[in-house]
Amino acid sequence: MKIIVLGGDGFCGWPTSLRLAKAGHDVCIVDNFSRRNIDAELESYSVTDIRTLRVRVDTANSLYDNRGKITQEIINVAESPNKMIDLFKTFKPDAVVHFAEQRAAPYSMISHNHRMYTVDNNINGTNTVLSTIVEVDPNIHLVHLGTMGVYGYSKEFGAIPEGYLDITIKETNQDTSILYPTNPGSIYHMTKSLDQLLFQFYNKNWKLKITDLHQGIVWGTQTEETMAAPELVNRFDYDGVYGTVLNRFIVQAATGHPLTVYGTGGQRRAFIHISDTAECVKLAIENPPENTNRVRIFNQVSEVRGVLELANIIKEKYGAEIQFYDNPRKELAENDLIVHNEGLRSLGFEPITLSDELINDCKFIAEQFADRVKHKNVMNSPKW
């Protein structure tokens, strides 16, 4: 297949692009290096020594000689609706993967400008992709990375279904299924809730084929493909703004810093390893929706864990200390969480669980990159 990966230079986008190319698909990476620019803004860089996209792509192409070819286009998706039309007409993709969104909740909550940027970039980006598909070829399958955060964390709605909630309307006593009532916890998560309504309308009006993957918190660094050469190494964030909770703990353990638990650590969240991100996207692309009656929504998660539970696992294995901090976020101190993920499992997804890969990631970071960690960035999250 021919696949465009928007945001293909990023933490999830890069290993996914490699996975797709290795599987024989031609991949066109579109990126504007916004994430690398934010590194400069926050003075917090990937712990791993990531190479330029050109070096990454050339190295990958030299390794995957007989399989899919990777190309690159430097485009700001949100600001370039006409360039996107040209690209789609030229490349003729069968599918598009959309990672091109500002992805950090804390970043979206820093200031007025960060609230504006996150909404502007994410919503215009998604609308550009959808509108371009309408214009060029409504049969192109769009695979979007959503978030478990659109559901929010409330007890009253029961186990988290895959996108749609079965309800009874009280006035008419009629049963129906609705898009799960959204309850985002940050401006970033809110943009993914807005995305859902964009998908709903474009699907309804133009019958677009859309898969929305509500992903859990991604952890880990490397995949089989990124380990094939030092030039292919994936990025790894450990700071309070872009680092996800388990990756922050891994770096803290690897560098002798206490594990920073927000609040009681009673928050339960869904997790997934970076290698499974790539695998799930591949499964979604290779198995497009059978009909366009509604947007196909999958929960892209491997397992549910509590934050303190994670800290305790790492404490036991590595002798790390745990330190509790006031939670900078507005969220429930403790919550239950049960998440359905039968959709991707029915396509063959077999999750990598925490115990399998955790040691490898810790060792990899500790041995190769520990001296690149700046401890001042560990607690740089804004409060909200």
Place this chain on the structure above:
Amino acid sequence: MKIIVLGGDGFCGWPTSLRLAKAGHDVCIVDNFSRRNIDAELESYSVTDIRTLRVRVDTANSLYDNRGKITQEIINVAESPNKMIDLFKTFKPDAVVHFAEQRAAPYSMISHNHRMYTVDNNINGTNTVLSTIVEVDPNIHLVHLGTMGVYGYSKEFGAIPEGYLDITIKETNQDTSILYPTNPGSIYHMTKSLDQLLFQFYNKNWKLKITDLHQGIVWGTQTEETMAAPELVNRFDYDGVYGTVLNRFIVQAATGHPLTVYGTGGQRRAFIHISDTAECVKLAIENPPENTNRVRIFNQVSEVRGVLELANIIKEKYGAEIQFYDNPRKELAENDLIVHNEGLRSLGFEPITLSDELINDCKFIAEQFADRVKHKNVMNSPKW
């Protein structure tokens, strides 16, 4: 009170600004003349001879000597987050009325660029206002013009409540109240659905005081205030893109054109006279929400009518002919509609109904402006 009216040069914004000033409030109109620019793009101008904003404002101030003063600021809200901060800090508003959105469903469906513009302008505009309030003074009351179109037109949900739907979750058998599941019929309506999620999050996280007015289809031209001098005349659109259905019929009747009914005319919609728009906004501002537990949502509607029913009323009164056309829109051919509007009524709203004002508007247009109507614009709606 001190009130900023965003989009105060427009069809609803201008008469509302006058109503507020006449009631003694100081009004700062913010506009970037986007609607006047679109007149040039579509080659379809207001039937009435609207004056420049400067002339409008100076005339109003000369009439309302002892009451509220009107000022004007030429700002593109969506593109000027920092100018908005400066304005809010200087003017120190108690309330902001947000009309600054591209408001035509057909316009939003013309092309790729129109889809992009409508989402970009409307969502960045709303986010700018909300984020500015957070930054400058979270006590400022935001009154937003939503649309009945966010509810969509489906039979299964019963009478349309004011914003929130009572449901039972099937899995847990728990009763709860949720934001009404949205079902927009165009990119424009979709942006108002997105607005709702922006309001929901800003209210939840920063306790902002927000009133969202889901308005019906506005008809009519003049209000008591705009009739006070020729320089104050309101705009009036009759074309297939910006003209609302009843206003299109009024112009058609006044100029001897057959009434253009889309489909069977079995679509039932909620209507409101332009003078009531101004009145309802004034009521909402003068009676802010008592708490910030959730966004306050009112249905701003006077009565429900069927499209063919409207055409028949005008046919009987003015001898106009009716002509049926293929519906350019994707919508149900026929629907029932019952709409709650107790919220605004509880604040004192007494609707002007169709029969009261219809004749005046027809006469006004026919006598003064019939020669300005271009019949080629009557059927210029895009299809979707």
